[in-house]
Amino acid sequence: MIKFNLFVLPFSLGLIYIVYSIVMHYYRWIRALPAVDKVKLSAGIRTPLKVLASLKEIFLEGLIHRKLWKRNPLLGYMHMSFAFGWFLLIVMGNLESRVYHGAYINAPYYPIFLKFFIHDRLVLFFEIFTVPAFFRFIMDFLLLFVLSGLVLAWIKRKQSKWFGMKQTTRHNFFDRVALTCLWLIFPMRLLAESYTAGYFHGGGGFLTQNLGNLLIMITPGPAELIAYFFWWTYSLVLGLFFIMMPYSRYMHIPSELLLIIFRNCGIQPKKWGSSFSDLEVRSCSRCGVCIDACQLNFAAGINTIQAVYLIRSQREQYIPDHIAQTCMLCGRCQEACPVGIKIDSLRLIKRREIGSGQVSDFSYITNSHPGFADVVYFAGCMSHLTPSIPIAMEGIFKEAGINYLFLDRNGSICCGRPLMLAGKDKQANELIEFNKTLIRQTRAKLLVTSCPICYKIFREEYNLPIRIQHHSQYLLELVKEGKIALQSQHRRVVYHDPCDLGRGGNIYEAPRELLGKISDLVTSEKDRADALCCGGSLALMSTSMLTKNEVTSDALQSLLANDPDILVTACPLCKKTFSKLSKTEVRDIAELVHDAIPGRSTPIVSALKNPEAVIS
Amino acid sequence: MIDFGYTLTRDRQLDYDHGDFRYLKLVKSLEPSMDLCIGCGSCTATCSAAGFTNFNIRKLHTVIRRGDPESIKAELKKCMFCGKCQLVCPRGVNLRNLILAMNRAIEILG
Numbered sequence: 001m002i003k004f005n006l007f008v009l010p011f012s013l014g015l016i017y018i019v020y021s022i023v024m025h026y027y028r029w030i031r032a033l034p035a036v037d038k039v040k041l042s043a044g045i046r047t048p049l050k051v052l053a054s055l056k057e058i059f060l061e062g063l064i065h066r067k068l069w070k071r072n073p074l075l076g077y078m079h080m081s082f083a084f085g086w087f088l089l090i091v092m093g094n095l096e097s098r099v100y101h102g103a104y105i106n107a108p109y110y111p112i113f114l115k116f117f118i119h120d121r122l123v124l125f126f127e128i129f130t131v132p133a134f135f136r137f138i139m140d141f142l143l144l145f146v147l148s149g150l151v152l153a154w155i156k157r158k159q160s161k162w163f164g165m166k167q168t169t170r171h172n173f174f175d176r177v178a179l180t181c182l183w184l185i186f187p188m189r190l191l192a193e194s195y196t197a198g199y200f201h202g203g204g205g206f207l208t209q210n211l212g213n214l215l216i217m218i219t220p221g222p223a224e225l226i227a228y229f230f231w232w233t234y235s236l237v238l239g240l241f242f243i244m245m246p247y248s249r250y251m252h253i254p255s256e257l258l259l260i261i262f263r264n265c266g267i268q269p270k271k272w273g274s275s276f277s278d279l280e281v282r283s284c285s286r287c288g289v290c291i292d293a294c295q296l297n298f299a300a301g302i303n304t305i306q307a308v309y310l311i312r313s314q315r316e317q318y319i320p321d322h323i324a325q326t327c328m329l330c331g332r333c334q335e336a337c338p339v340g341i342k343i344d345s346l347r348l349i350k351r352r353e354i355g356s357g358q359v360s361d362f363s364y365i366t367n368s369h370p371g372f373a374d375v376v377y378f379a380g381c382m383s384h385l386t387p388s389i390p391i392a393m394e395g396i397f398k399e400a401g402i403n404y405l406f407l408d409r410n411g412s413i414c415c416g417r418p419l420m421l422a423g424k425d426k427q428a429n430e431l432i433e434f435n436k437t438l439i440r441q442t443r444a445k446l447l448v449t450s451c452p453i454c455y456k457i458f459r460e461e462y463n464l465p466i467r468i469q470h471h472s473q474y475l476l477e478l479v480k481e482g483k484i485a486l487q488s489q490h491r492r493v494v495y496h497d498p499c500d501l502g503r504g505g506n507i508y509e510a511p512r513e514l515l516g517k518i519s520d521l522v523t524s525e526k527d528r529a530d531a532l533c534c535g536g537s538l539a540l541m542s543t544s545m546l547t548k549n550e551v552t553s554d555a556l557q558s559l560l561a562n563d564p565d566i567l568v569t570a571c572p573l574c575k576k577t578f579s580k581l582s583k584t585e586v587r588d589i590a591e592l593v594h595d596a597i598p599g600r601s602t603p604i605v606s607a608l609k610n611p612e613a614v615i616s
Numbered sequence: 617m618i619d620f621g622y623t624l625t626r627d628r629q630l631d632y633d634h635g636d637f638r639y640l641k642l643v644k645s646l647e648p649s650m651d652l653c654i655g656c657g658s659c660t661a662t663c664s665a666a667g668f669t670n671f672n673i674r675k676l677h678t679v680i681r682r683g684d685p686e687s688i689k690a691e692l693k694k695c696m697f698c699g700k701c702q703l704v705c706p707r708g709v710n711l712r713n714l715i716l717a718m719n720r721a722i723e724i725l726g
Contacts, residue, residue: 545649576703
């Protein structure tokens with residue numbers, strides 16, 4: 001049996017190249033891991049549970065594309081038909097080739113171009129129940145499956161809205177070439193197999209045989225030559241696709257597999273560019289889901305800085321400053337990303353490169369002993385701009401009879417997160433040390449903060465040996481312990497999830513439970529992990545106030561759609577930002593809780609002129 | 617020098633012909649909203665760092681405008697970057713980025 005033809009060369013060369021490239025990439029990524037992570041990896045791949053978890057995730061996300069299914073069934077089906085369909089074609093094709101060739105090792109091209117080499121006819125009636133017939137059916141079915149996805153992909157180019165995507169990525173040259181090859185692979189396969197089946201009057205399944213017979217009938221000319229031409233084209237586009245893969249977005253296919261394994265072994269993103277961040281960058285499929293998630297895009301019309309463009313420019317080794325700096329780091333894109341790339345940490349890596357050169361001098365901060373207490377309360381800089389929050393908190397502390405200490409009563413030493421968001425970690429760490437010393441000196445067992453920005457950095461960077469709570473959690477705990485009694489005011493309120501508390505701190509339920517006790521909670525269109533940013537984010541560096549206002553107005557519109565009496569948030573920055581533009585009253589959850597305590601007759605709003613009335 | 621028995625305070629008159637306006641030009645190009653400032657001083661009044669020391673953003677802004685950037689170099693390091701200033705600014709000046717831009721200008725121009 002002849003098992004070679006010149007046309008298999010382009011495919012074979014492409015395959016050799018891509019296998020070499022993937023092996024080299026894997027080798028570099030694993031070699032460049034820090035020693036700690038190497039230990040984690042080697043322990044992880046020897047733990048059956050972690051391996052199983054990785055395989056499950058690879059199957060669900062890499063082949064089935066579960067997250068895209070959840071987003072939009074059409075989008076999910078399109079990606080599944082390509083990934084899972086192609087995967088099954090390879091597996092089944094290999095099995096089918098074993099029927100005709102018993103050797104353990106086949107040339108890799110042999111299953112791919114099997115129909116060129118094998119075209120025997122199934123003549124007798126019972127033969128449709130034989131193994132070859134089964135494979136012919138299944139292979140044609142899978143080809144049809146992939147082609148259906150291809151048709152959807154074509155439609156998506158024109159009507160991305162049907163796929164739940166308002167905007168798609170603007171691709172560069174390499175991506176376009178690779179995409180064209182990918183789109184040509186399966187039609188070429190169909191034509192090549194059909195013409196061959198038609199010419200030999202056999203060898204095809206329900207799709208290729210019938211299409212082949214039809215094509216032979218309607219097209220004049222030497223059918224064998226036409227078939228041969230398509231086999232060549234098929235091999236060429238496959239080979240070219242493989243060669244383009246490391247230079248295009250399709251590198252995400254092999255990269256994502258390793259990323260899933262890394263993650264399941266417990267390897268974390270680093271603060272600086274590392275093997276992990278490089279792997280994340282190459283795992284981006286540039287699907288563009290992040291573009292629709294970005295408020296700067298849909299509310300303010302900025303469409304050049306989204307995660308997909310950040311990651312692409314990182315891969316091209318040059319991130320323009322404005323891409324790194326124009327971002328609220330709200331985490332919405334990260335939440336939407338089907339690959340689960342930690343986009344915010346990638347952007348912060350670039351910001352650290354920009355901001356690390358500058359130095360600070362905080363020698364003016366003097367350390368005086370703050371005193372002792374059971375609970376230390378840190379309002380945070382922003383809460384000093386919304387004094388009703390710390391006043392309400394003090395009133396509640398007094399009501400509950402807590403031995404508390406208002407650590408930053410006379411002005412805060414900043415928690416350091418705003419500096420970190422600007423990429424100035426070194427300076428931030430100086431502030432962190434100051435605050436840590438102060439907090440330790442109080443010998444408190446619990447740190448309560450009113451600011452989610454502080455809350456996030458307290459938990460992530462401070463390494464404090466005590467409990468840390470945001471005031472929404474703390475107040476709920478006070479209520480549950482019976483230290484404060486609340487009476488519902490029965491006002492319709494909508495709750496806004498602050499970015500750093502929700503997506504950043506994973507606290508969604510505590511404020512809702514608390515609000516449920518004191519008011520009638522109405523829902524909003526986008527909440528919890530999908531919540532909108534207020535637009536006041538300190539991470540947004542160079543954007544003008546007008547642009548920020550657009551984001552704020554858009555978020556307000558969405559939040560106030562159900563016409564609540566009060567817009568409640570749990571962050572002084574959100575409160576400050578919304579108050580500026582909202583016609584509806586904006587309040588912090590602590591104020592509402594304070595006003596819901598029977599017997600505390602002075603509402604917070606009127607107390608601003610006379611804080612002592614509340615605090616005493 | 618002859619000792620007359622008294623001293624003169626340093627001349628504080630500004631010479632606009634000999635000011636160093638390279639900083640102003642660069643900072644303005646990096647953060648154009650600088651021009652919106654009316655010098656009300658709200659930023660300085662709310663400043664977290666100013667609670668501990670005599671750090672004064674309005675002064676930095678004025679000094680750079682007058683072409684005398686030398687004095688800001690040490691001062692600028694005191695900023696904690698908390699962002700309260702830009703939240704209270706009635707003109708919507710992007711003050712955090714202004715501080716960044718000043719830092720950048722010092723980095724570039726020395």
